[in-house]
Amino acid sequence: DVKVTQSSRYLVKRTGEKVFLECVQDMDHENMFWYRQDPGLGLRLIYFSYDVKMKEKGDIPEGYSVSREKKERFSLILESASTNQTSMYLCASSLTSGRTPGKETQYFGPGTRLLVL
Amino acid sequence: AQTVTQSQPEMSVQEAETVTLSCTYDTSENNYYLFWYKQPPSRQMILVIRQEAYKQQNATENRFSVNFQKAAKSFSLKISDSQLGDTAMYFCAFMKPRGGTSYGKLTFGQGTILTVHP
Numbered sequence: 369d370v371k372v373t374q375s376s377r378y379l380v381k382r383t384g385e386k387v388f389l390e391c392v393q394d395m396d397h398e399n400m401f402w403y404r405q406d407p408g409l410g411l412r413l414i415y416f417s418y419d420v421k422m423k424e425k426g427d428i429p430e431g432y433s434v435s436r437e438k439k440e441r442f443s444l445i446l447e448s449a450s451t452n453q454t455s456m457y458l459c460a461s462s463l464t465s466g467r468t469p470g471k472e473t474q475y476f477g478p479g480t481r482l483l484v485l
Numbered sequence: 486a487q488t489v490t491q492s493q494p495e496m497s498v499q500e501a502e503t504v505t506l507s508c509t510y511d512t513s514e515n516n517y518y519l520f521w522y523k524q525p526p527s528r529q530m531i532l533v534i535r536q537e538a539y540k541q542q543n544a545t546e547n548r549f550s551v552n553f554q555k556a557a558k559s560f561s562l563k564i565s566d567s568q569l570g571d572t573a574m575y576f577c578a579f580m581k582p583r584g585g586t587s588y589g590k591l592t593f594g595q596g597t598i599l600t601v602h603p
Contacts, residue, residue, distance in 0.1 A: 399589060408494070410576060410593040426590070458530065462589060472580075472589045473520075476530035 371395070372477035374459055380483045387446040389480050391459030398464040400442035401474065402426075402434065405456040414457075417442055418464070449484045456481050487512045487579050491594035498567045499602050505552075506562045506597050508577030514538075519553065519560045520578040520591070525570075533575070536560065567601045574598050 375390035403411040413426030415434040435443045460474040498504035521533040577594040
């Protein structure tokens with residue numbers, strides 16, 4: 369089974385702190401994604417990575433950065449946390465399938481609920 | 486840009502009955518993929534069912550089936566013989582085929598909370 373793990377289930381930080389959210393997958397997937405989930409808004413893509421050291425902005429990248437130094441690990445960084453970044457953060461990974469892109473199912477981690485005070 | 490709309494914030498159903506969750510989307514693409522994901526109260530999101538737009542046949546997975554209406558851009562999920570374990574938030578999602586800068590990104594709807602009552 370694919371396993372995507374996230375470093376924390378719950379996190380409480382202060383405004384202005386630098387926050388690191390870690391995600392690790394064990395299935396050698398090329399693609400990794402960071403979403404935030406807010407009530408009434410669904411999931412919105414923050415950043416994604418399709419290879420080591422490669423990254424692309426998603427729909428809401430402002431206030432975030434990412435790092436992918438190893439294939440299995442994708443980190444989300446909040447350089448200076450703000451209260452409007454209080455949210456549930458979900459990491460996902462998927463395989464690249466050149467012939468059958470619809471098979472690129474995204475597998476999700478359990479999520480990190482971040483509270484910024 | 487693609488948009489996905491789930492117009493039912495909450496739904497409820499009695500155990501063993503059938504329920505249908507609605508989803509509409511907007512795209513100018515001809516080839517794409519549609520998904521339903523389930524997020525139980527424990528929060529781990531899992532794939533329920535997938536539909537390729539070029540296939541006319543509706544996808545089915547055991548008690549889960551879809552009604553895919555490409556011209557109407559509608560993609561509803563039908564759950565038959567509902568079980569207590571089906572209680573979850575359900576998300577509809579759209580994916581463009583890989584190519585250019587799409588990289589298989591998913592666009593999600595707002596979600597529908599489904600409660601199955603005993």
